[in-house]
Amino acid sequence: MAEHRRMRRGALLDAARALLAEGGVEAMTFPALARRTGLARSSVYEYFPSRAALVEELCAVDLPLWAAEIEAAMTVADDPRDKIAAYVGRQLAIATDSHHRALMALAAGDREAAAAAGLPPDAAWERIRAAHAGLTDMVVAVLADLGHSEPRVTAALLQGVIDAAVRCAAAPSSPPVDRLTADAVRFALDGVAGPLLRQPDALDGQQPGGPA
Structure with missing residues (x-):
């Protein structure tokens, strides 16, 4: 039975x-x-x-599987930069999947309904919050290896890049996901100036971020 x-x-x-x-x-x-x-x-x-119970169960089952996919992609990468690229790329592949998008939309709708009723966030949203915290933990050590003095702050900024890319992917005029992913990875690794950050001479004597 x-x-x-x-x-x-x-x-x-x-x-x-x-x-x-x-x-x-x-x-x-x-x-x-x-x-x-x-x-x-x-x-x-x-x-x-209830629908909320179903959404919570989907989050309980699927979020750990998605996190394991990201961790596996990082594990097989050779060096810290490749690990960051895997972290960004795999997150975007998951987050732009139609199942993931719809599940997050359902959870967000339930959270907004709870807030409107003066209730605390439901179990599904708490699971999502905990899953995102776990992703941050996953990348902190890699960022420390890259020399960041405040790797948790950098991890939060990196997640902002990923979240922005997810929003761009949902826009009607979005470029193809593979191109958007490549741009997000490039930005995560090299910043706004891109390769110029590694070529001081190309900045006409200026340090990145301002005059010398």
Whole structure:
């Protein structure tokens, strides 16, 4: 019996992922879940009494898997710069996936509804916050190896670059994701001046950031 319930629960999560990937937030309804899995709508509610409960379960299962993907990409990279490139590139690949986008939109909508009602953030949003903190921990040591004196501050700034790239990717006029990712990686590694930061002579005697 327990195995049967576990399999049904897994089937509902798989159906929710598919609906989010195919049609976004609007597609992920309990009637659609019932149709996709062949269950009665009342049976869906036996496993997940609310949409918030379903979103929280998806976050509980999927966020660690996504974090493991990023960590694995960093592990196989050869040097600190390559690790940063892997960190940025893999995050963007995950964050621009339709399933991830829709899940984050659902969680954000539930958080806004809770805030409007004067309630604290729900469990899903707390899991997302904790997952982002874990990503920061993942990159701090690499930034220290690159010589940053305040690696946690740098990690927060780096995350800002990634978050900005995700917002750009969602814009109607966004460039292709692979080009956007390449630009974000380049910016993360070399900053606004790009290769000029490594070529002082090209700055006409000026130090990066101002006059000599």
